[in-house]
Amino acid sequence: MKKTKTFLAAGTLLTAALALTACGGSSSSSSSKKELNWEESAEIPTMDLSKATDSASFTQLINTMEGLYRAKSDGSQEKAMATSEKISKDGKTYTFTLRKDNKWSNGDPVTAQDFVYSWRRTVDPKTASQYAYLFEGIKNAMDIQNGKKKPETLGIKAVGKYKLVVTLDRRIPYFNNLMAFGSFFPQNEKAVKKYGSKYGTASKYMVYNGPYVMSGWTGSNLSWKLKKNPYYWDKKNVKLDAVNYSVQKTPSTAYNLYQSNKLDAVSLDAEQSKQLKSVKGYKLYPRGTTFYIQFNQAKNKYLQNANIRKALSMAINRQSLTKVLGGSNTVAHTLTPEKLTTVNGKDYTSLISKSDEAYTYYNKKQAQKYLKQGLKELGVSKLNFKLLSDDTDGAKKSTEAMQSNIEETLPQVSITTQNLPFKTRLSRTDAGNFDMVVTAWGADFNDPISFLDLLTTTNAQNGGKWSNKEYDKLIAASKTTGSDSERWSDLSKAEGVLLKDVGISPLYSSTSAWIVRPNIKGLVNLRDHWDFKYASVN
Template sequence: MKIQKKFSLGVAITACSLILVACGNSSSSSSKQVINWSEPSELPSMDISKATDTISFDMLNNTNEGLYRLGKNSKIEPGIAKSTKISNDGMTYTFTLRKDAKWSNGDKLTAKDFVYSWQRTVNPKTASEYAYLFSGIKNADDIAAGKKAVNTLGIKAEGNYKLVVTLEKKVPYFKLLMGFPSFFPQNKSAVEKYGSKYGTASKYMVYSGPFKMTGWTGSNLSWTLKKNSNYWDKKDVKLSAINFKVTKSTTTGYNLYQSGKLDETLLGSEQAKQLSNSKEFTVRSGARINYLEFNQTQKVFQ
């Protein structure tokens, strides 16, 4: 399951998507455990430290995994962390990681991968727009402001499979953050190997989740997620592949859906009115937060 979340400061808006989803035998690919899915715009980035948009997080959620997974109704489920111990004051979290977790290239996935990832994101040199989400973790704000060294962040690896996180204030939603892609691990060897190309195409990444990406060049309008044979929970991954296609026009999307080339497509308002009685018509609700930032430095009125 993929959970889409966007964190910003401002006014909350409830957004609804009107879609058609193939049922029964409407898709010739269903028997092959392959689905064909649409996205409304290009994929900007697969860099965990730099991604900020819904499309990127859709892909990161399907190809990577954090300490927890967010299930139905955002229920917290074990991910790479098989158990968690919280101190009495709620300021220290000790995660015990599963030893069978691996990267898609076969490398062992360890606590050090979380330490590296979090430090990379809060490092001002990375220029991560979501570094502020780490606020509340010891020294995160000072590191992001350039006042303290990156290695003072409140996260440390005790061996390969124990991760200790220290907070400087209680964060009631901390466990939910652990299922958000910005807190996923990153493979230091891959980041250093690919350099500035890291996360810009499917071949410049390694993956920790149920699928690995193929066929994305960084600018094309189609790509595929294939089942990751190195994923620790691969026995529970039922799909062998997901084919994604960017369809910016709802008319084009609907035509592809009718011809069996898509198993899901977004609808425009007129299409939704005409198809609202179809058994394949689905309303998908989601929470989204946007914000307006007012100009506070330039004088625009005399």
């Protein structure tokens, strides 16, 4: 949730040293009102769940919308819109009974047809959803996305108002995880058609079926409010009246607001994390996130050369980079982060051949060797690349560090850094308007496929357009095998192919460091997405 999933604002945990005191207010001025004041690190690009791809959007969606299940912090799910589930013996048919006591914020009942409409809309190629690929395995989903069949043939149907039947082409081991992910939530057809192209672009152009409703978001502003939804079926267990959001891109500013009781929680950068570990309310949250470089192999002929990509990847000193970042960031040698998935008692990443990870290690001599080979193959003596990232303080320092690494290791390469607002960076990445981009992906659910699906040839998230037939074949095989051991083998081999060809270059994985006021209870953190349904202020 996504991953996000989901794209994350790169570098939100990173900045230079700040002179901070290890103290902070014990209660917020809003606590007596049963409200929280919260921060987000980036603007919201969209509230249209068929089009959302980023962390900021999905955090809002899990609080204002709800699907068949609701994700729990331990990776499991609890029933939400579904009151019961029946699975056929072959694992290909799911029958859900829906609750009858929930309404949309416009007063309409939430029905099985709302799920049917939503799923069809997302897989319809006219919608251009970047998350449509997650529906692969649901009957006819891929044929619909490829224009071979109509959205109405998707394997989902409403039986009356409150029974939903989903038919799969194959068994999906992580199906229930998907049902708790935002892309599978229902949508109100009346609202979508009423608002047309404006749907999801501002809080007033939406209707909601979750614990909260959004207000005050114009589509571009940096503050908004989540208010308790009076139509929500489980409103008795929603203790907060409101969550007041503001975008804070500078950690020092955010911490000052926390100290002055204007924020109830704050995300810490590296130096803050060092100095504030002993403060009450300090906690680390696993993000299930990997930051990595995408190389634009569609529009930059030089980056199509594998030796150039190998040289650039090996020129980055990740150990040094994580020291600059500080905190709990750790070097990443794989796209799938460690501690995401356990296979037979071992971490999934241990299945990946270490030799395939060779290009994720700093090696000046080897980097220069590969650059020399690449330059000879290309018939040039120098190269210039632009390195794109976000405009947060930390993202700027991160790209500066990598620029220094590459130019010092490879004198024939010149790097220009470009740091833009998250929403702008995201749109440029989606449009393929970059040479190299530092991006991040957070797991949508605890399975490697949440990461590895991204780099298949036709995946909309594959902004660099890396393509490898063997990789695609292995990922496809992992989805059709009935054997768990074969599935893990296919996935780990595929990741080895990706790393060996430097389809992307992993940089680091991160854990969020936060200070949350101790009088706030019931918060759920889902890989850096906050769920306020059960939150309260004591």
